[in-house]
Amino acid sequence: MFTGVGNGNLGTMASRTSGKGSQGTAGTAKRVGRTPGPAKKAAPAKKTAPKKASAPTKRAPAKKAAAKRPAPRPAPSPTNGVYRLVRAVWLGTAHGVGAVFRSIGRGAKGLDPAHRKDGLALLLLGLALIVAAGTWSNLQGPVGDLVEMLVTGAFGRLDLLAPILLGAMAVRLILYPERPDANGRIVIGLSALVVGVLGQVHIACGSPGREDGTEAMQDAGGLVGWAASKPLIFMMGEVLAVPLLVLLTLFGLLVVTATPVNAIPRRLRQLGVRLGIVEPAYEPGEVYEEDDERYDEQWREALPAGTRRGAERRRAPGDDDALYDHDSAEAEALTKRRRPRRPAAQPAMNRPMDAVDVAAAAAAALDGAVLNGMPPSPVVADLTQGVSVDRDRERTGTPVPGARDAERGDGTGKDRGAGRAGAASAGVPDHSGGVPDLTKPTPERTGDLPARAEQLQLSGDITYSLPSLDLLERGGPGKTRSAANDAVVSSLTNVFTEFKVDAVVTGFTRGPTVTRYEIELGPAVKVEKITALAKNIAYAVASPDVRIISPIPGKSAVGIEIPNSDREMVNLGDVLRLADAAEDDHPMLVALGKNVEGGYEMANLAKMPHVLVAGATGSGKSSCINCLITSVMVRATPEDVRMVLVDPKRVELTAYEGIPHLITPIITNPKKAAEALQWVVREMDLRYDDLAAFGYRHIDDFNHAVRTGKAKTPEGSERELTPYPYLLVIVDELADLMMVAPRDVEDSIVRITQLARAAGIHLVLATQRPSVDVVTGLIKANVPSRLAFATSSLADSRVILDQPGAEKLIGKGDGLFLPMGANKPTRMQGAFVTEDEVAAIVQHCKDQMAPVFRDDVVVGTKQKKEIDEDIGDDLDLLCQAAELVVSTQFGSTSMLQRKLRVGFAKAGRLMDLMESRNIVGPSEGSKARDVMVKPDELDGVLAVIRGESAP
CATH class of the missing domain: 3.30.980.40 (Threonyl-tRNA Synthetase; Chain A, domain 2)
Incomplete structure (x- = not known):
């Protein structure tokens, strides 16, 4: 026996050892590229004796198995048939029960979600009743013992609150079944709350442990309280354990009530208002409640009987959701009515009606508020006097009945002397009935859009979350034919x-x-x-x-x-929620607005590649710039796009201060703006040097090569290649820059617009004074894309678009977009983004990461040099001539000719320039000029010539 056991142990050890050896050898063989087969053969060589010892133990099971095969054959048992029958019945019963439960499960999956939630709520309610019976009334029997063991053992003294908690959860599921998104939050909050409270109760009861018995733990915080408090007490004592558990309890309470810490005072104030302790604050809009009710009653009384009955039928229970949204219509109607208006001169009541009057009355008849029993705005309500509403007749193009039914019945439509009024009145049903509405339908937003990358991994192990589109408001449906x-x-x-x-x-x-x-x-x-x-x-x-x-x-x-008499607003969020915007993940794709055909306009700044935005004051130019910047912040990370914002007005772009996309703080000084443009030129040259060195033609190709590892630095270089971000330069007012440094600004802009496209640098120039001295011919020739808003003159329109049209725009976002390569501009309504939306997106971006600025953007390689205009391109020659004359103390024109190898005219000009700067004296015929500067003053003279401060 002893030997057998020993052999078995040795066999087991040998098999384990050989297994480790084979694994280690196989891993080595895999690394060198060999198959693991030879490794298994070589492994037993290390321990040959254990393998021999284990050989008999491995063969023994095979012999035993061979001996057991004929065992059942010799003597068949008489109970074999009974055994088989019982076994068949048992398996059949098991299969039947399983099939029943599987069918129940499949039926449960087919249940309505509302029934599932009700079933879960009723299950929780029944469980609450069982727990209440077991904890409140000492239920006898196995169920009572189970409740005592589980509930009382887990929650201790607070087991009495467990059924209340279960009942509250069941009631919430019954009352609010449409809010499943809050279930996870409530579970987390309740868990933290229960753990924190039970831990404090356990510490207050003396912190009994397992050695004190089960009853002692049940009289305290139970098993949960012991598990929450014991580790804290062991590691840091009760002094710190209690505050930590209190914080955990407070956290759970805030999570359950969905209350941020900064909203606690407001919630407490609201609670005080409900309890009557605190007086309610003034709410704007409460003043209008009585007026609104009185206005509604007057309007309903003024409606015809048929209209009132139709409105009541439409407002019948069960049809509200299918026909009309009363809340939004009422809010819109009241907003229109509350808008302050100056009293305007009213037209005479006895004047003949013209086409405009008929159109206004018809529009009032078709007003959505009137059709659905809601009061329209006061202006529309006045226009509806004498105008009946009949939806069926309007759909078929029947003339709108009005105050001139008798005149139309007399055939005044045939009388040309009646002018436009009669023609318009008689012509509405004849000419407009067959004119189709060709407006593009509003894109549906109900479909599933492509997944949007919300979490992006940046370099340096930084996770950047893009702002959610929910921060941008949704607009209403587009208005249709009226x-x-x-x-x-x-x-x-x-x-x-x-x-x-x-x-x-x-x-x-x-x-x-x-x-x-x-x-x-x-x-x-x-x-x-x-x-x-x-x-x-x-x-x-x-x-x-x-x-x-x-x-x-x-x-x-x-x-x-x-x-249109009733303009509609285009929200930025509606444009960015389009399927086209979701499918195209290019970081430079921006939202512009909505065109005259009803389609949304989006543009890729990388394909423009530069754009000129111009318009008079109040035309919508600043709103367009805000939409461009906001679109970039919503769609791109700071690693994708960096921005240089130039705001000479100092108030237009201050909302974006501190966003991580900025490469330098917002520039408000025009002189520093000129230096920033020169830095952009230097950055462009550096990028082109890299493109030329690595053999790529566009920055996208270079970035792709860097990310995939195809672009590598030469051996011995310490530089680490990183992808270049797009650089977006936005100048909000070009006129201010051109007034301060026109030559430098124009040269930088021309050079950037000529070369910067392949380097990933794009320029947006905005101005409200598009004159020829601001938007010069060189700038226009190199900025191919134009976006014109309302201008004050035809000349300004020609400067922007090279054609008329912008002078006839009506302002407030109405614009003409002329992209690169287009012959005709597209009329569109620019998108609008509110200040609150911008502030929310900016705050989100600030919370993600802090901006990283570069110090060399507004500081050039050298200080700005003021060189006199009369020197021109002869600065170097003049410095050499001054150095030669002062060092030799001999002012001769022929010496300058010989030493500097210039002609007589150039040498004479240099001598005149030195005479004007008091370096040499006046000419004295054929004699040499007197030198007025000593050799030790040479450095100061050269500094003055170069435009630098004297040392």
Whole structure:
């Protein structure tokens, strides 16, 4: 027996040892590229004796197994059949029960999520009843013992609160089933709260341990309290354990109530207001509650009976969500009504109605608030007097009934003497019914967008989180066709008829600011006939801002752009949430706005590659700059894009101070701005040196090679290659820079715009004075992309766009975008971002990382030198001549010719320059000039010539 045991041990040890040897050898063989087969053969050579000892033990099981094979055959048992029957019944029952439970599981997966949540809530409620019976009334039996062992043993004295906690969770699931995102937060908060409280209770009860017995621990904080407090007491004592547990309890309470620490005073104040302890603060808008209610009642009483009944039917229970959003409509209507307006002169009530009156009445009839039983704004409410609302008749293009039904019934539409009023009134159903709305539908946002990289790993083990698009507000749906559009179509048709022009309106596209009507000309009709009617068209539609496009790019039609009476705002968040923006991850993709066709405009600054933004005061230029910067911050990390912001106004870009994308603090001094542009030129030259040295043509190719390890430094070089970020230079007011240092600024801008595209440097120039002395010909020739907002004159429009058009824009974001390579500009409404949105995104970026500035941006290689203009390009020769004359104390023109190898004219000019600076005296004929400067004063003279301060 002893020997067998020993052999077995030796065999086991030998197998383990041989296994380790084979693993180690196999690892070595794998590293040198050999197969692990020979390693297994070589491993037993180290310990041959254990392997021999283990050989009998390995063969023995094989012999025993061979001996056991014939054992069941000799004598079959009479109970074999019974055993098999019982076994079959048992397995069949198990399979049946399993199938039942599997079917129940599949049915549970098919249940409605609301039923699942209700089932979970009822399960928690039943569990709370069982725990309450076991802890409050000493339930007898196995269930009571189990509750006492689990609940009382875990929570100790606070086991009485366990059913209350379970019941509260069940009630929350029943009342708020649509908030599953808060479940994780509540579980974490409750866990921290329970652990902290039980730990404090356990310490307060004397910290009993396992050696004191189970009853002692149950009378304290239970097993959870013991586990929470014992390690803290062992490591740092009760003095520090109690404060830590109190902090843990406070943290759990804040997490459960979703209360940040900085919001505690506000929450306490709200609690005091509810309890009546603190007086409520003044809330703007409370003054209007009584007025709003009185206004609603008056408006509903003024509605026709049919309209009131229709509104009540539409507001029936169950149809609110499907038909209309009452809260948003009411908020919009009240906002419009509260807007302060100056009292304007009211037109005479007995004057004849014209096309504008009919269009306003029709627009009021189609107003969404009126159609859904909500009060419109006061202006629209006044226009609805005498105008009935019938949705079915408006959909089929039936004329809107108004105050002139009798006149239309008398056939005044045929009378040309009635002028535009009669023509417009009679022409609405005839001419506008067949004109299609060609506006592009608003892109759907319900689809699943591509995953957006929110967490990005930067160099230096820094994790940078991009700002969430939820920080940007969402805009409402785009407005569609209204009766005002039909009235304008009728007015245009009447103008063409009166002036005998064979043209017809074939469609229109409605944008946020203007609507473009497409005009198709008849055979042998010149386009000039339409352009000549510009003033007549403006008079017909009662709008001075009419712009005619002849022709529309890509169409055989003439476009007439007319401003909308109800403009809509384009939010930056809506543009950045597009699927196109989510699919394109280029860091220089920016949002511009929404065009006249209803589509969103986005542009890649890397493909522009430089852009000129110009417009008068209040035209939307600053909002466009804010959208550009915000788009870059939302989509790019500081490792992707670095920015140089130049703000001579000192107030436009201060909101972005301290963001990590800045490569230098915001520059407000025009002289330092000129030095920063010179630094950009030097940075561009350095980047081109690297591109040339490594053989790449664009900075993207170089960065890709650095990231993949293809670009390597020469041997012996200590430099570490890193990808170059895009450098975005934004100058908010070019005119201020051109006034201070026009020559240096122009030279730097021209050099950057000519060469910086491949180096990843892009320039955005903004100015509100686009004159020829600010936007020079060299700058225009090298900045291919233009973005023009409303200008004050035709000359400014020609400076920006090289064509007219910007002088007819209506301001507040209405602009013309002319990208590189385009022949015709695109009219668009610029996106808008509020100050609160900018502040939120800036704060998010600041929280991620601090900015890293470079010190050499606003400081050149040398101080700025003021060189006299009369020296020109002869500075070096003049210094050499002065040094020669002063050192030899001999002022001779012929000596300068010989020593400097210049002609007589150049030597004479140098001598005159030295005479004007009191280095030599006046000419005395053929004699040499007197030298006025001593040799020890030579350094000071040379410093004055170079424009430096004298030593």
